[in-house]
Amino acid sequence: MSEHHNHGHDDHGHGHHDAHAVHYSLKDYTIGFTLAVILTVIPFWLVMGNILDPGTTRFVIMGFAAVQLVVHMVYFLHMNSKSEGGWNMMALILTLVLLGIVLSGSIWVMYHMNVNMMPNMGDAAEVMKHGSHDMP
Amino acid sequence: MSEINATMNGAAGAPGIDAGARYHVRDHHPENGTMLGFWIYLMSDCLIFASLFATYAVLGRNYAGGPSGAELFDLKLVGINTAFLLVSSITFGFAMISAQAKNLAKTQLWLVVTGILGACFLGLELYEFYHLIHEGAGPARSAFLTAFFSLVGTHGLHVLFGIVWLITLVVQLGKHGLNVENMRRLSCLSLFWHFLDVVWIFVFTFVYLMGTLP
Numbered sequence: 001m002s003e004h005h006n007h008g009h010d011d012h013g014h015g016h017h018d019a020h021a022v023h024y025s026l027k028d029y030t031i032g033f034t035l036a037v038i039l040t041v042i043p044f045w046l047v048m049g050n051i052l053d054p055g056t057t058r059f060v061i062m063g064f065a066a067v068q069l070v071v072h073m074v075y076f077l078h079m080n081s082k083s084e085g086g087w088n089m090m091a092l093i094l095t096l097v098l099l100g101i102v103l104s105g106s107i108w109v110m111y112h113m114n115v116n117m118m119p120n121m122g123d124a125a126e127v128m129k130h131g132s133h134d135m136p
Numbered sequence: 137m138s139e140i141n142a143t144m145n146g147a148a149g150a151p152g153i154d155a156g157a158r159y160h161v162r163d164h165h166p167e168n169g170t171m172l173g174f175w176i177y178l179m180s181d182c183l184i185f186a187s188l189f190a191t192y193a194v195l196g197r198n199y200a201g202g203p204s205g206a207e208l209f210d211l212k213l214v215g216i217n218t219a220f221l222l223v224s225s226i227t228f229g230f231a232m233i234s235a236q237a238k239n240l241a242k243t244q245l246w247l248v249v250t251g252i253l254g255a256c257f258l259g260l261e262l263y264e265f266y267h268l269i270h271e272g273a274g275p276a277r278s279a280f281l282t283a284f285f286s287l288v289g290t291h292g293l294h295v296l297f298g299i300v301w302l303i304t305l306v307v308q309l310g311k312h313g314l315n316v317e318n319m320r321r322l323s324c325l326s327l328f329w330h331f332l333d334v335v336w337i338f339v340f341t342f343v344y345l346m347g348t349l350p
Binding site for chain 1 (some may be wrong): 170172175176179182183186187189190191193194201211215218226230232233235236266301323326330331333334337338340341342345346348349350
């Protein structure tokens, strides 16, 4: 109840910031969309047209994904270091740390398991080793 | 509701408690916490996807003698799907801009367009799944396919719930208009929808594009 009560007071500047501080502008969305299209089309073109050798393509498209992540975060999700008093950014950083641990940990552990515990499985081990190498 | 209004009016009418009110306003300034809470939910959702991506990273090349990604994936289809989701992102943006400009009809129109694009995405994905299962490449075929279906399926399920939410909001907007509550809901859904697009970037990069590479 007191939540609502306080919110009622917050409303005194009618129409100014009804729900939130984020300002949605056509310019932001247009820039974001244009960049996102470019950053999507290039990786598809690289893979479908066999432009570069596979090893290089892998790194290049990973780079494009990372850049596109930032573009979406900034222009679509309206992230900045000040939103919600910095707590949005803190939660994001925590998530990125956990993500790094989960992803690199899984890949690292499974790679070593494949290498160390299945020495005589011939083809299967080879395939798995190969797989762990290739995956991000 | 009427009780809240009564206290509101009471507070506004009495200048004596204004100082106290101001204190509370400062205290609760970060948009009463809903947006932050929703953001934290999205971050926890990120962790679900992270574990599914990790599973796919570990199992993604264990074909068990079955078909590989290079043989199964149709990049043209994936490209069209990506386009649907990307365009739906900007149409949602148009809905938010219209909502900000207090244009109810336009907001609803853009939300409907977004929902249709989402449904197209989902339809194409279901067609792909159906096609794969029909070819004998269902989730039970190999570890790779299990990981693939769990990851892409979970994303698809999120899109489905997003569409349900979109429909609900269009009805809500029709009933109550662009009031504070609906604006808050719109901002949450905006985060959710754009978040799904972010996840899809990694799905098409790591699963489809990298899976097609030799």
